Amino acid sequence: MASVEISGLRKLYGSVVALSDINVSIPSGTFYTLLGPSGCGKTTLLRTIAGFHSQSSGDISVEGRSIAHLPAHQRDVAMVFQDYAVFPHLSVRDNIAFGLKQRRIEANEIRQRVDQVMEVVQLGKFANRMPHELSGGQQQRVGLARAIVVRPKVLLMDEPLSNLDAKLRVDLRAELRRIQQDLGVTTIYVTHDQEEALALSDVVCVMEGGVIQQAASPLDVYLRPANRFVASFVGSNNFLDVDCSGAEAALKCGGEQVLLDLPNQHSGDAVCAIRPEDITVVPGKGSSASDRPEISIPVRIKEVSFIGREMEVFGVTEHGETLKSVSRSDPSVIDLPLDSDAQFCIERHNLSFFEKEPLGGRIG
Amino acid sequence: MNLSLSRQRLDFWTVVTIAIIVMLSLLLVLPILRVLLLGFIDPDTGNFTLGNFIEVFTRNYYVNGLKNTLFVGVLGTVGACLIGVPLAFFTTRFIVRGKALISTLAILVLVSPPFIGAYAWIMILGSNGVVTNFFGNFGLDIPTIYGAHGIILVFSLKFFPFIFLMTQTALNAVNKSLEDAAENLGCSPWQRFYKITLPLVFPAVSTGAIICFVLAIADFGTPAILGRGFRTLSTIALSAYRSELGGPPTMAVTVSILMMAISMLALLAQRRILSKRRYASSLTNLPVPVRLKGWKNMLVHVLSHGIVILAMIPSAVVVYTSFLKTNGPVFVGGFGLESYQRIWRDAPEAITNSFVFAISAVVFITIASGLISYVIVRRETRAAASIDFLMMVPYLVPGVVMAIGFVTVFRNGFPDVFSAAALLIMIYFIRRLPYGVRSTTSSLRQIKPSLEEAAVNLGATPLGAFMKVTVPLILPGIIVGSLMSFITAINELSSTLIIYDSGTITMPVQVYVAVLDGEFGIAAALSTILLLSTGACVYAVFRFTENRDSAFL
Numbered sequence: 001m002a003s004v005e006i007s008g009l010r011k012l013y014g015s016v017v018a019l020s021d022i023n024v025s026i027p028s029g030t031f032y033t034l035l036g037p038s039g040c041g042k043t044t045l046l047r048t049i050a051g052f053h054s055q056s057s058g059d060i061s062v063e064g065r066s067i068a069h070l071p072a073h074q075r076d077v078a079m080v081f082q083d084y085a086v087f088p089h090l091s092v093r094d095n096i097a098f099g100l101k102q103r104r105i106e107a108n109e110i111r112q113r114v115d116q117v118m119e120v121v122q123l124g125k126f127a128n129r130m131p132h133e134l135s136g137g138q139q140q141r142v143g144l145a146r147a148i149v150v151r152p153k154v155l156l157m158d159e160p161l162s163n164l165d166a167k168l169r170v171d172l173r174a175e176l177r178r179i180q181q182d183l184g185v186t187t188i189y190v191t192h193d194q195e196e197a198l199a200l201s202d203v204v205c206v207m208e209g210g211v212i213q214q215a216a217s218p219l220d221v222y223l224r225p226a227n228r229f230v231a232s233f234v235g236s237n238n239f240l241d242v243d244c245s246g247a248e249a250a251l252k253c254g255g256e257q258v259l260l261d262l263p264n265q266h267s268g269d270a271v272c273a274i275r276p277e278d279i280t281v282v283p284g285k286g287s288s289a290s291d292r293p294e295i296s297i298p299v300r301i302k303e304v305s306f307i308g309r310e311m312e313v314f315g316v317t318e319h320g321e322t323l324k325s326v327s328r329s330d331p332s333v334i335d336l337p338l339d340s341d342a343q344f345c346i347e348r349h350n351l352s353f354f355e356k357e358p359l360g361g362r363i364g
Numbered sequence: 365m366n367l368s369l370s371r372q373r374l375d376f377w378t379v380v381t382i383a384i385i386v387m388l389s390l391l392l393v394l395p396i397l398r399v400l401l402l403g404f405i406d407p408d409t410g411n412f413t414l415g416n417f418i419e420v421f422t423r424n425y426y427v428n429g430l431k432n433t434l435f436v437g438v439l440g441t442v443g444a445c446l447i448g449v450p451l452a453f454f455t456t457r458f459i460v461r462g463k464a465l466i467s468t469l470a471i472l473v474l475v476s477p478p479f480i481g482a483y484a485w486i487m488i489l490g491s492n493g494v495v496t497n498f499f500g501n502f503g504l505d506i507p508t509i510y511g512a513h514g515i516i517l518v519f520s521l522k523f524f525p526f527i528f529l530m531t532q533t534a535l536n537a538v539n540k541s542l543e544d545a546a547e548n549l550g551c552s553p554w555q556r557f558y559k560i561t562l563p564l565v566f567p568a569v570s571t572g573a574i575i576c577f578v579l580a581i582a583d584f585g586t587p588a589i590l591g592r593g594f595r596t597l598s599t600i601a602l603s604a605y606r607s608e609l610g611g612p613p614t615m616a617v618t619v620s621i622l623m624m625a626i627s628m629l630a631l632l633a634q635r636r637i638l639s640k641r642r643y644a645s646s647l648t649n650l651p652v653p654v655r656l657k658g659w660k661n662m663l664v665h666v667l668s669h670g671i672v673i674l675a676m677i678p679s680a681v682v683v684y685t686s687f688l689k690t691n692g693p694v695f696v697g698g699f700g701l702e703s704y705q706r707i708w709r710d711a712p713e714a715i716t717n718s719f720v721f722a723i724s725a726v727v728f729i730t731i732a733s734g735l736i737s738y739v740i741v742r743r744e745t746r747a748a749a750s751i752d753f754l755m756m757v758p759y760l761v762p763g764v765v766m767a768i769g770f771v772t773v774f775r776n777g778f779p780d781v782f783s784a785a786a787l788l789i790m791i792y793f794i795r796r797l798p799y800g801v802r803s804t805t806s807s808l809r810q811i812k813p814s815l816e817e818a819a820v821n822l823g824a825t826p827l828g829a830f831m832k833v834t835v836p837l838i839l840p841g842i843i844v845g846s847l848m849s850f851i852t853a854i855n856e857l858s859s860t861l862i863i864y865d866s867g868t869i870t871m872p873v874q875v876y877v878a879v880l881d882g883e884f885g886i887a888a889a890l891s892t893i894l895l896l897s898t899g900a901c902v903y904a905v906f907r908f909t910e911n912r913d914s915a916f917l
């Protein structure tokens with residue numbers, strides 16, 4: 001259990017910048033998740049913390065002590081690997097005991113701690129099996145047990161669940177969270193699955209292009225994304241162009257312009273973000289009035305897909321922008337013919353605004 | 365920043381990389397450079413000159429040697445292809461009974477001591493050979509084995525397994541859909557073979573052919589035993605070396621450079637040809653062997669088994685001869701163990717020397733190939749790439765050349781600190797190291813790097829992770845590599861002939877000397893011992909590998 005402090009960390013592969021100026025502060029016991037699209041530098045950051053490659057500059061410290069220049073085997077940060085990395089020539093018990101033997105712990109204690117951890121990860125009856133006699137999920141439990149049994153200061157996991165099937169992933173995910181909370185070990189977890197990130201974490205750190213875009217609680221990342229990238233990557237979002245001046249934004253809506261209040265002063269182009277689940281679909285033509293608490297955007301229905309409990313409705317505005325709505329299935333909407341007219345209604349307080357560029361900041 | 369760099373420089377594997385580079389520079393690069401250098405120096409004045417090469421390219425003695433070498437090298441390779449390619453085609457495309465036996469025998473031919481073929485054929489087709497005498501009884505004078513045609517025959521029968529095994533692997537990987545498509549487009553089976561199948565396996569055939577060619581031009585024992593005045597560059601290099609003893613071995617070295625140049629050119633040519641033909645093989649639709657009927661079936665079986673039996677005849681003759689009753693050099697009829705008694709009495713040290721030298725070299729090879737493979741596979745540095753490249757060099761440098769380089773570096777240049785025994789162990793080590801490295805490297809490539817990282821992450825030092833995780837996992841590869849180096853080290857003749865002294869004679873040298881003296885009984889008994897140890901290793905390799913054939917290539 002330890003706090004982790006990363007400051008000014010940069011990593012270059014030749015001329016490729018994989019990480020640029022990473023600053024992170026993780027309080028002790030936090031479940032900290034790195035989330036981002038493929039190639040954004042999550043693995044690189046994790047492996048730099050583990051010491052598998054050296055940073056180009058910057059510092060990493062655990063409990064206030066710098067580990068940035070320690071060789072990997074002295075860092076006392078335990079890692080769970082995406083491909084399990086269970087030693088194929090050692091039994092389950094010997095795999096789990098490996099790190100303890102390395103630390104020259106006395107045989108009796110090793111036995112005790114291994115037995116204990118095997119109960120925790122529910123591997124008790126597999127102690128003497130060889131890895132090839134285990135399923136993928138069981139192998140990953142061995143990987144986890146092997147890492148936590150050494151009582152590391154920090155636990156690192158690089159997409160530990162990504163090689164497992166969907167059902168197992170959800171089960172093991174809950175178990176992971178339980179174990180982490182019981183042990184209270186500071187955990188840095190890498191995933192590109194946002195649902196996993198939101199469900200597990202104390203803090204979600206969204207990365208893109210080797211840069212941290214936002215690090216905050218799952219709720220904040222979802223409800224108050226720091227910039228347009230986070231808004232579009234976490235959950236899905238519709239973006240409509242707006243024209244701002246002072247504290248007002250003008251949204252083109254049918255033939256007229258709807259004026260929206262901006263939380264903050266801004267001038268020029270911007271985008272207005274609308275979560276699909278905030279859109280209500282109302283069949284038929286209607287009119288939008290600036291004084292109503294909700295705005296309604298006239299669209300033509302392009303596609304309606306019924307996916308069980310929910311339905312997805314895609315509509316095209318008169319300006320050719322496609323909007324997606326997700327809501328409780330409603331037969332009157334599902335039966336709408338293609339190209340029929342409808343209104344997409346949104347309450348004003350559910351709108352948020354961002355500068356127009358891909359990484360544009362939040363307005364307000 | 366600076367701190368982290370200096371730490372990186374001193375990590376365990378960096379130290380190992382440096383040690384490997386130093387070792388290879390001393391044992392491999394330096395001797396070859398010395399050979400190259402000596403070739404450009406006038407032995408009398410010590411000045412730079414091209415005169416040695418001019419002499420080699422103008423004096424008939426050398427020019428003929430060059431022509432002869434190329435002649436037997438090319439025709440031996442062609443012969444090996446003519447035997448190996450059809451055999452591979454038969455065993456992969458038709459159902460042939462005893463396929464495993466054919467492969468096993470081919471492998472035995474491949475690893476059996478190279479010079480055995482030559483003198484065994486003398487016992488069959490030499491001036492006093494069994495077959496020669498048999499026809500002689502009827503007043504028929506059949507041509508003897510001596511000379512170019514004999515050397516070509518021996519090369520073809522000795523080297524065809526390379527072609528056979530490589531082509532077989534390639535034929536097994538040809539996508540059957542391609543052949544089906546050809547047939548569907550109107551090709552007869554024969555057209556399909558030479559328009560589609562053969563071009564597809566051409567890269568494999570040519571790789572096998574290059575190996576044959578390089579081995580054939582470097583081969584010393586066969587032309588030395590069968591030549592009778594037909595001299596090749598390797599025999600010329602050795603006699604030049606002998607006649608220049610005391611002075612700088614200038615002419616021996618110049619001829620050696622020529623041999624190396626031929627090998628390199630052959631390799632470059634093959635690379636060029638191959639660079640334009642890269643066929644990714646997809647294993648979607650594997651070829652299915654056809655069951656032939658009637659006389660075709662008979663013919664294929666007779667040819668397939670006939671070829672390997674023919675190639676095994678020398679070994680059989682050698683073993684048989686070793687148990688013949690002798691009185692001195694004369695076979696007196698009936699069976700007896702006199703030959704074995706005589707080597708036991710006269711030359712027991714040849715046996716112990718061979719084993720001591722080969723085993724010592726292999727111990728070092730085992731350790732070095734583990735470390736070298738790790739550096740080659742896991743470190744993406746330029747140093748690792750150059751080590752990888754250097755590992756190809758020993759295949760290309762003929763034994764005679766390497767030995768002359770060793771002598772000039774470690775005897776004439778150095779204070780004479782190395783005994784002949786130490787030099788022999790060193791030269792076996794460096795020449796056979798690539799076998800160990802190749803096998804270990806290919807096992808290591810199967811191991812996920814995350815396993816080693818996991819060990820380091822759990823607190824193992826880099827060396828600890830290597831010993832506790834990597835080595836146990838690549839052990840089969842290490843063992844196979846070591847066995848292969850042992851087989852090739854204990855059968856080494858050409859470089860030993862240059863370095864050995866009275867106390868360090870080995871079995872192959874003793875066989876060579878015995879054959880020149882007409883002591884066929886002794887030669888046969890020693891060869892039988894060599895064959896037995898080789899066969900035992902082959903058996904062990906089979907036990908340790910899943911893919912039997914490719915382990916030997």
Ligand SMILES: Nc1ncnc2c1ncn2[C@@H]1O[C@H](COP(=O)(O)OP(=O)(O)OP(=O)(O)O)[C@@H](O)[C@H]1O
Pocket residue numbers: 013016017018036037038039040041042043044045192
């Ligand atoms: N050894 C390397 N040499 C050069 N570039 C590299 C190397 N390893 C990674 N990169 C680059 O660094 C960037 C970050 O890679 P990284 O593996 O950290 O991505 P990631 O976020 O883990 O992606 P994924 O979700 O696909 O695993 C990528 O653009 C990648 O191409």
Ligand SMILES: [Mg+2]
Pocket residue numbers: 042043044
């Ligand atoms: Mg990754």
